[in-house]
Amino acid sequence: MKLFPVQEIGSLPKAPWQIAYLRNDHPTDADLQHLSKWAKVSSFETETQTRSVLSSPKTKDTERTLREYSSLFGLRYLESAGLDIVYDGEANRIEMYEHAIRNSNGFEFYGHVRSFDNRYYRKAACVTKAGFRKPYHLDEFNYVKAHTKRKIKVPITGPYTLADWSFNEFYQKRLAKKYSDFRKLKHEAKRELVLDIGKEIIRPNLKALVDAGADFIQVDEPALTTKPDEVNFFVEAFNESTAGINCKLSVHICYSDYRNLYPHIMELKNCSQLALEFANRGSETHPYDMLNLLIEFGDRREIGLGVSDVHTDTIEEPELIRDRIKYASKVLDDPSRIYVNPDCGLRTRSWDVAYAKLCNIVKGAEMARQTT
């Protein structure tokens, strides 16, 4: 792999024609223009077939076909932006939490909860023991694998985040008689939920992906530092769910105080990369001083360096991205440990903004390569 490989983190926005068709609406002219525009830009080879599906009545077969084309559309978009490591922009996942929970056992959805501004997620309660229903990323992985020659990284939401974003009714009720102090009850019930999700849901999913040929999986844990005294629950669950899994594993964490990860994550046994958000924290290079934490704790893992803020439409110039990469290289004193990515998934940006950001990341990484 070349120096400073560029990878995505996960989600892209959903294509408007995909949303319209799946909602039984007729795609508008603007939706179809979107398809044409990006098909040209990204050399999407099935535009005609996609249009044909969009103009036909929705059936199980056409829906499946459209979902495949949507996946291919995301894949080609990322390839044409020049990324070295790709996936499909999570084209067929409802959302990183809901997709996993909806395809697992033990949960019931109660309604939307706001995460910020006008952004929400549908929140579930764990009402019976958390359990495996099916390998919910296998079909998309097999499809992506069959349609790209580039290296693939599969994002999968981690056990701690799935637990933290759920209400924990089952385990709290189960332990209620054991603990009279509510704080202790909540803590222990959370630990049991995280461990069960890791063992019963994440491990069989990882195993299915690796058996199908996945060799690079990113475990998404945006919630990981929410409660610093629970970081060790994740470490325990991660180690248990990945034991014996023969695959490169990265952990993605964002919008967090990374100091809370240490020293616990030094105990992660099978994680060779931390993919972290930085660019949201400031306009220049100072957020990357946080990398000194790795030096302080002797953490020699690779870093997936967040160089583009996914919560703003400002397109970072390639020169700024180059400077961020070079600065991080200097702090880590080892450029070969750096992979380059946006801070997080790009689903909240428009297709134009996301593409411009990705193209500039690719350019910035190339500029950094030339001067290293």
Add this chain to the structure above:
Amino acid sequence: MEAHLTGFFPRSEELVRITRAFERHKLGRSELEQATQNDAVHLLELQKKASFDYVVDGQLNWQDHFRPFSQIFSGINPSGLTRWYDNNTFYKQPIITEKVRYLGTGLEEYFRYDLIPVKTAKKAILPGPYTFAHSSQRPAYTSLADLVNDLAHALRETCRRLVEHGYSYFQFDEPALTFHKANNDELTIAKNAFEILGNIPNAKTCLETYFGDAAPILDSLLEFKTNCIGIDLYATSLESIQDYKFDKELACGCIDGRNSLLETPTDLAKVLHKTKTITDKISICPNCDLEFLPYTVAEKKIQLLSETKNRVKL
């Protein structure tokens, strides 16, 4: 025993749908405003039906606890997303770029007194000055104490204007004091701010703590100039505060705003009878904002609070 809400109320599924459509430019601002108003009116009706002693507007158009003040005060600019304590909820961290002063712009947009009947007792919920400063970047200030002081003056002026619009209860949220376990110097800074805030004519004030154990700092909090102290009973054990002499009202945060499991009136009665041994002056409320719950669960918690108020006689 008084009962009331303590913060942001979740948006209904309809309002969620409309805010999303607004973000996608599929609906205009007028539709969004109408839907927000419909939710606020419904929440007011729920509180009336529940016989709450003060009503809140639910803060349904507040983007986070601080954003409105980038309009209402000078010197405050929202920046990067930052986690709101230990929740999967984020706020835009305020950057204080110049001296903070009260401007008053947008007051009527964020405090919906226009929707609340004139004779209904109104409660306004505001960020406490210490938590506000603690949650901000403050390049314009070299001293935390100076910023807290200026924020207290600006908040006091906000309250003074709101009194003119009929508000008689002001809750100042200070989770930073308990969550981050404030030390003596920090408590002194906060206490000085409440010397400014605790003296609002014709109004009652409450220092609301949540997300953290209040017991270690309760000694100090009891010296603050405020009529009431709100305690999160899911972060503070009653046993740990039993020996304190309360000369203020204790707002018992006994409904958990972060748990979908519904408390039972029997369990709540037990808690309140225990609380009675600490002080006679008790009010009941959720421990924090209810916006961490889906709408239907939050509605049930309102009903539960009402049942508890009506059933438990202390």
